[in-house]
Amino acid sequence: MPAALDQLTQASAPVPLTDAVALSGFLGLVPDPRGVRGRRYQLSALVAAAAASVLAGARSLTAITEWIADAPAWACRALGFPLAPLTGTVSVPHPHTLRRLLVKLDGDALDQAIGAFLTARTTPTGPGLRAIAVDGKALRGSRTATTPYVTLLAAMDHTGHVLAQRQVADKSRVAGGNFAPRLSRNRA
Template structure:
């Protein structure tokens, strides 16, 4: 299953069809990778149908295409598939058509669209600062004989809703993807927690806002630790903690 649709797999959906139709309003900025000729189905209908199947429980490309093939005619009309003007029947795409499209889609653009949909769908936070956690994980089952695991960096609120995610480039790490990921989210009155990996100069400004305060550990072989350990009897601890005003967080305030 394409990585962007993994966000929907973790979302609760008491009404999969209704939620998928709402998602179609966020797909305008997803470019269509197909040629101009021979387009039988709108891009929004194909992606919305795939999203509806994932919200209904599909967890593989085979399950997605099977769900669409078995969907009743009225549901296909709601999803946006064209109706034959002569017979009134609704045509659905061949499984290979949908698979080719999902593989060719711009993953970052689809991530942003789904993230915006999930953010708008989430329950409004109460008074005070909103908390968002940023973490990266390897996508289960994405490793092949010739490629390594696909790594995704995701931003999630503390209720478990994924607000945005971004694929980490091959032969890179999470640091270059950190700021672009947060640029897709409204971070007014928000506290962001992240791994100590992101206490780096490239991520410190976080798109021009306040730099994060950090709490880190230094090895005793560094000059600072050697000086600190000079007066410590025994010096048995291999670690020391430098003083810092707060855990690894970044706060953005409105204005």
């Protein structure tokens, strides 16, 4: 499951369908990695459906695709899936279509869109200082041809909402020398 969608599991009192429909308004920040030819479903509908399934409890790509396949027609229609022109029924994507799309999505752009949605969803705490924790993590099982692992740097408020998350070049820059002193100087 994409790490950005995992942020949605920490949403307080989620309402899967309503929140996913609201999220689709923020998905304009996410570029569509698919070719222009052969697009049958809108990007916002596919990602909103994946988000609704995560909010409903799906924790894997298989569970996400099963939730979408089992969703009632009115829910799929609300998420933005089109009616089949000949039958008038709502068609949903094949599981492989959704898996291919989720793998190709720009993780940073999706993370920004979900972060903006979660920020807009929360109520402001009022005037004053806001505590933010910053931490870096190496993702297990994220080896690529050029790197032994992918490292993410995340900023989170103390209610558990991820404010921003970025992939960084090297874990040593997060944990040690360069990042921590700049953060402490800015706080003073």
